[in-house]
Amino acid sequence: MMTQRITTLLVALALITLAATAQNAQKSTSNGKKSTIQLTQQYINFLKKKAQGKQQIAQKRSSDPATVTREQKVKEAESTQENDADESFDDFMGDLNANFDDFNQSMQQDFENFRNQINEAYANFLREAWKQFDADAPIPQPKEKDVPPVIKPQEDKPQPRPQEDRVLPIKPVVVTIPKAEPQPEPIEPIEEQPKGDAPQYVDFTVFGTQCRIRFGDEERFRLPAVNKDAIADLWVRLATPAYNNTLHDCLQLRRDHQFCDWAYLHLLDSASQACLGKGNEATLLMAYLYCQSGYKMRMGIADNRLFMLFGSKHVLFNRSYYTIGDCYYYPYGGNAEKLYICEVPFPQEQPLSMLLPQEQRFDYEASAPRSLKSAAFPKVLVEATVNKKALSFYASYPPSMINENQQTLWAMYANMPMPKAISQTFMAAMKEKIAGLSQLEAMERLLNFVQTAFVYEYDDKVWGCDRAFFPEETLYYPYCDCEDRSILLSRMVRDLLGLRCVLIHYPGHLAMAVQFTDDVKGDCIMLQGEKFTVCDPTYIGAHVGETMPGMNNAEAKAILLENK
Incomplete structure (x- = not known):
């Protein structure tokens, strides 16, 4: 029984320790209930007294001649201590439960007041700290001369696969992607506001996914002029609790759908336009929601138009940007050669990340099944069905690099987890086809499947530009190139x-x-003392361990992928 109580206590103490940092934790409530600090000290004293009692009993046992009678008295003393402990614990938990609701409500109010004070100070800076910036020219996505696929000549007799290792003279340059960090969060928790029995909602879609947030007629506003004071005045209004529910619902949608930063950015755009229509008002609402969600954001003005700029730790190719401090800022939804920008940072803001550490949970619309078959292993015949609603997200996803390294571009596509629906269908079917085989036998089938089940075509011919595919896209579109095949x-x-x-x-x-x-x-190739055997899905008909002819090993680089 005491073990369960101690477990409960540890949870309670963890909450108390966190809560005690708040200012109101040092005060007693007005109705005479004990403060959190007093409750914590009460229980610390209880623990000390309990420990001292047990120590005294142990010393008595070791120093006095043991008799049955005296041992019985010791046991009775221990039992009395345990009963006292139970009663003291119950008293403590009763005081804690009685105090916690009041404490929690007071703590939430402190959080809200703190956030309001920060927003008031930020609004004051909006009236002052604007400066003209010139846009930096877009960084073009690196373009290389495409190497055409090679079809390995097929002899009458099956060609033996390599029997010896041949270490390629590839430089030991390993490109790694930093681990995805937790997404930005508001500077303080967002407290929902009561809205009566019939709150007003706004419905909208983002990437084909139905969404809903609370936003009523009373929250609608107009921006009378695109200038510093008008923007600051509305920022003060937006920072009131009236807009808490809207912000809370947006963050909840991000959690429910596991949206990455890029998808969340688009969610806020769609939500703001659904609330206020397309224009400067929607841009200001989006900027406020994005900022309060914890992201780096700047606002700019040009030609009577308000721009929102999002800060990114990644370089987004083919987009003009502004360098402010040590961060790239990209105008959302448009470009301007010059902008007057308020460069004042918001506390604890974090840049957008283009990493995709988890599946995006869009609404589902199945595509028509596509039959795919290996040429060398005809029994490896499977059907692929994808989520059509995810395709618009993939199409919007901009090519980018991190740490100024262009090789990181492909790793971001390759590291995205396979969607659950595809894992349960296409991938499950593929797993059956290779069940019971050795690693080499299974790999030969997977390799030939990707080599021969898809039609090769250059991106420029299909899309008019270089475009990498996520694995789900390769399963859907009729054509793919070398990077798409290797990523899949x-x-x-x-x-x-x-x-x-x-x-x-x-x-x-x-x-x-x-x-x-x-x-x-x-x-x-040898990387960090480990051997990686070449498997080229564009060298059609090649075995595991065969390099496509004409490859320049001296200039090749290895991109290490996450193993999950």
Whole structure:
């Protein structure tokens, strides 16, 4: 019984320790209830007294001649201590429960007051700290001369696969992607406000996904002029509790749908336009919601138009931007050569990340099934169905790099988890096709499947520009190129075989390699003391361990992928 109570106590003490940092934790409530600090001290004293009592009993046992009678008295004393402890614990928890609701309400009010004070100070800066900035020219996405696919000549007799290792002279340059950090959060918790029995809602869609937030007629506003004072005045209004429910609902949608920063940015755009229509008012509402959600945001003015700029730790290719401090800021929904920008930061703001550490939970609309078959292994025949609503998100996702390294572009596509619906259908079917096979036998089937089930075509011819695919897109669109195939195959190998993979970037070509735990021979690269065997899904008909002819190994780089 005491073990359960101690467990409960530890949870309570953790809450108390956090709560005690608040200013009101040092005061007694007006109705005479004990403060949190007093409750904590009460229980500390109780623990000390209990420990001292047990220590005295232990000393008595060791120093006095033991008799049955005296041992019985000791046991009775221990029982009395335990009963007293139970009563003291019950008293403590009763005081805590009686005090906690009042304390929690007071603490929430302190949080709200703190956030209001910060927003009032920020609004004052909005009246002063604006400066003209010139836009920086877009950083173009690197363009390389495409290397055409190679079809390996097929002889009458099956060609033997490599029997020896051949270590390729690839530089040991390993490109890694930083781990995804927790998403930004408001500077203080957002307290919902009571809205009566019939709150007003606004419905909208983002990437085909139905959403709803609380926003009523009383929250609508007009921006009378695009100038510093008008913007500051409305910022003060937006910072009142009246807009808490709108912000709370947006953050809840981000959690419910597991939206990444890029998807959340679009959610706020769609929500703001649904609330206020397209124009400066919606831009201001979006800027406020984005800022209060914890993100780096700046506002700019040009030609009687308000711009919202989002700060990013990534370089977004082919987009003009503004450099403010050590961060890139990109205008959302438009461009301007010059902007008057308020460069004052908001406390604890964080930049947008383009990483996709978890599946995006869009509403689901199944595509028509697509039949895909391996040429060399006809029994590897599966159907692929994707979520059509996710395709608009993928199309909006801008190519980018992190740490000024262009190779990180492909890793961000390859590291996105396979959507659950595809894992349960297409991937489950593929797993059945390779069940019971060795790593090499399974890999030969996966490799030939990607080599031969898809039609190769250049991005420029299909899209008019270079565009990488997420794995789900490759399963949907009729054409794909080398990078799309390597991204898909690397995802399949990690999920189906549980093996580590790297992408190999040659000038004009992207292949991949696998770290087998079985003894698999062939062309390989050594990275950090580990062997990765080449598997090229664009070298049509090639075996595991065969490099496509004409590759420049001296300039190749390895991109280490997350193994999940």
